Amino acid sequence: MSKTGLIVGCGVFGLSAAVELAKQHAFDKIIAIDAETVPSSLSAANDLNKIIRPEYADIKYMKLAIEAMDSWRSKAPVSSTYHECGRLSINSKDPNRCQFDAVSQANLRKLLGETALVDLNTPDEIRQKFPAFLSNAPLNEDTSAVFNEHAGYASASDALVWMESEAKKFGVEFRYGKCGSFKRFVFPNTNSGSTASVAVEIEDGSIIQADTILLAIGAYMNAYIHTDRRVIAKGLPVAHMQLTEAEYNHYRNMPIIFDPDMAYIFPPDPKTKLLKFSSAGYEYVYNTRTRYDESIITSLPTTPSQYTEIPGYAKESIYRFLRMYLPELADRPLEKCKICWISDTSDSEFLVDKLPGTENVFIANGDSGHAFKFLPNIGKYIAQKIHGTLSTEWQEAWKWKNMDNHTTEVKWRGSQSLVDLKDVSFTPNN
Template identity: 30%
Template sequence: MTMGVQKSDPIIIVGGGAFGLSTALHLTRSGFTNISVYEKDDHIPPRYSAANDLNKIVRAEYEDPFYTDLTIKAIAEWKTPLFAPFFHQTGFLHCVSGDASQKAIDTLARFRASAEKNAQIKPHVVPLDNVNDVRQACWQLDGPLTGWNGYLNRFDGYAHSGNALAAVYRAAQAAGVRFYLGEHGAVDEVVYVSTLQGRKSSGIRTKDGKFHPSSLVIVAAGGAVGRLVPELGKKVVAKSWSVAHVQLTDEETSALRGIPITYARDLGFLFEPDPKTNLLKICPMGGGFINTDPKTGISHAPDTLEESAFVPDHDEKQMRKLLAHTLPALANRPLVKRSLCWFADTDDSDFIIDYVPGTSDSVVVLSGDSGHGFKMFPIFGSWVSDFLEHSRQRNAQWRWKQTDPNAEKGNWGGDVSWRLGESLELKDIRPKVVSKL
């Protein structure tokens, strides 16, 4: 058993996205003094991070009360001075349309029950039993809203995720965290040495060939985690969902100021437009996309951003259908800034905050945001700090879970109840490229 890491020991964090930055901030708050963050992009927010985005939903209702309680704590922290500029408590209008499948209807009912069961959230929940109720909750939705029903939760909202990352980056720098960005920050591998106790990491090697020693390596590399921590196997896969935007005028943006996140469980969701860029973000509901390596059977995020700079036709149809239901004036507008947003997905949607087995407690993996991790950004790093103080993961949900390496994995993460649809392979949905002669 190792002694654990000392406050003055050199610690390297790989990845300058949400989990890495939150960890850097909280470790400095806990008195750790020798922290370096390595990030392959040349700026933060990094373009490879799922959190490099206009907004992410911050909703408190989960089917598992463990996560509901944590989100209530996170929302309290979103209201503190560092995070408050990026949190907008617009409410979460959560419905199904008249065409919804039974799975979508049942999932909505469970979310609603979770919200109504929690004493802190219940006073903020407004039932929306029919289309008129939906219009009362948000008068700007002037589409047919055919068959829509559900609830509005005013406790929820969204965060401007890209700007929140930039603010925490500045705060961590001010607290003494060193950042290595671009070619100096691109990590090629975690380096190991053999000791009497077994294999132990001695640091990292960056793509420029340089070795950087450390006592502890914390890997928070999002969808790229599998390449640096191959021990994860199929426990974590890189997965993506489509994102696109509608470019509005100043007047259109102003008219939609303050609308709740509008989420039809069977269609997708949209946010109030960003006043700085006049972009309205929209996402379709679906099983997402994976990029499986035929040799290993493991899904990795693509190496280049260009490979993800599109959305498949089916998803575009879904997004236009959502707009036709809600804001029909926008339904035929061009969709701009289209991309697939890659994240690290676990099959049970739980995070992983634990030592990598067989590394003598010298490598920690932070992974499995599973498309719902960003709402925890203000407090995520406190769990890492707590974990290091105790030298073990006290929450069973976040421990390293052994899985059968030979198990066939079909619809990865599709058993998670709040997702609808099958996972598709990136190679099957890529736009056909015309050869450049």
């Protein structure tokens, strides 16, 4: 009997799983659907660039990241989007972040050797390491940093498009727009003559039946499924600055500069000559009622057109960053601002499990703002979950947890100020 696999959501988890399952010939037919064409403006990964780095305090994620980085460096199609520019990580003043960095760096040195990282203990050592970019940087007297030359960034939306074409090469059928927008599950599937036990209803009114379904809709999860705080949609501010051709040539070989207390910046994008910034420490919610149950209030992503500015505090942290590291750009306007939505878990573990009460519906969610780097390999582990071969270690980490006794809070993303976007002031450039 012919078997169909349906993947709902073509972001990082969905596309990675689509490629892996298609390569394995796990189903006779794989259909992948999304509300928009790849790269969807709703995807957290629809962006100029994302950091690819191995540093994790949790050794299992570090090993997973090192495995992914082997692919970023050497395996088509994603390798064409990867740039190993190195990452300068400024040492934080936040004790939680310090702890995360200290453990991550010790782990990395244990796994890859003492020379994996370079300590830059004073402002002068930092300036001397990057004289072309940081010689004018005022830096605080107590600023120190660690440089990892074996890290970099991927051109994020390009990488999604490459993964989509790889999936097509292996026979995945894509459906986008109204005919690819998930509306709800149909339980049980009573369609006569069908062997498939579950189906989904699509916004255009059609029904897609499948033997196995993977729901990978990122921050939109709570719009359809009551996860009861297991995942929370959080918005992160992103901004850009337009460079001239001459400025692009000046900055193109700079490293990623990551200051967890302020913001981080990537080398300029070769196509658009835009510098991209994300402010660190500012995450937002947007609490609203769900469509499926008016009594449930939860954070849901805003649309890209709803906020074309970022909150004043986030902007100010980017300008503080510029005054500290690249003062020559500190009076320039920020543009193409947006709020980009992740699906956050309280312990920063992903959520890859069966949807409770079902046998053949799986979720890959809870990216917690750090899943992009796993685009080349997370699909392998999602496929293992579907086949029932995922290791106990990952099953424990990624399971649908009992929230009554689940209190773990991981603070490695630094102290977060978490406010509702509706209560935030949007000021012009600071």
